[in-house]
Amino acid sequence: MDMDFVNLTTENLASEHLCCIIRSKKSHPGIDAKKQWLSERLKEGHVFRKLNAKATVFIEYAPLETAWVPIIGENYYYLYCLWVTGSYKGEGYGEMLMEYCLADAKEKGKSGVCMLGAKKQKSWLSDQSFAKRFGFEVVDTTENEYELLALSFDGTTPKFAESAKKRNIENKELTIYYDMQCPFVFQTIEMVKQYCEIQEVPVSIIQVDTLQKAKELPCVLNNWAVFYKGNFETVNLLDVNYLKRILKK
Structure with missing residues (x-):
């Protein structure tokens, strides 16, 4: 199924659509700003992988050390987003994207993968119940019910920065x-x-x-x-x- 997906690179970033917002070729300031942000992040090992179609089917993750989140840890990936919407739901794309991320982490010798969650699922956060099916567990919390989920390969865990x-x-x-x-x-x-x-x-x-x-x-x-x-x-x-x-x- 690899041919059904494409990873953004510094070479194809300008020509590929971002499936967060499906647009024609007409310029969109939010997409332009995101592509500018991505142009620097991709050099740091940031991954944006999407279905090769005009669809909201994608995963986005980065090395935790360079992920723009107040989470501290070593040798982890941080999963920003995993979304599958519309008619593409229920076709196994979410599983394929998560499995790709986990396989990538293991291949690169990462200690695990982590993501932001909450005791009660919140919009704009990836589905934590889906992540828990892969073995993600709560490893840190804040007093206002946000949670840090992690799938550890070696027993180490990341944590929220004290701030x-x-x-x-x-x-x-x-x-x-x-x-x-x-x-x-x-x-x-x-x-x-x-x-x-x-x-x-x-x-x-x-x-x-x-x-x-x-x-x-x-x-x-x-x-x-x-x-x-x-x-x-x-x-x-x-x-x-x-x-x-x-x-x-």
Whole structure:
């Protein structure tokens, strides 16, 4: 089945579509930003593997040491995303993508693979019940119910950075940390800016643009995190209604 999939490389990145957002050849600012981000990450061993079709069927993972998340560990892969949607669900593609990642990790002598989860499944996080079928287990937690899942090959385990467990910041206004790993982030940032400008809501929007910043974040982050009144709110992307609910607190 390998011929049904393609891995993004620095050579084909410009011409291949990103199946997070299926688009025609027309430029999309979120996709352009993600491709720019990927152009640097691919050199670090980042893997983006997708079905060779116009479909949301892909896996994305990277060496934990260079993954833009506040998770600490040695010789692990961090699994950012694994998605299969629409008519492609139930055809075994998710299993093939996960098996590819695990086989890649073993071939490269990795200690295991880890991913972000939660006690209650949250949107924009890969399906943790699916991962647990492959042997992933909870190896660390935060007080606000986020979990670090890992499949260890050698008994070692990664952990959340201590900063990720803080759950609060000094700034009391609406504060959003983000990076450009997700192409949906760009349009969400624009929505938040527009809404806050019209409603005269103070907002701090902080781009996480270096690996060091990502590793030292005051919260779990899978490319997006929201604080309000100094308290951590969510890693979920916002729509207007969700934003309104947060601002009513």
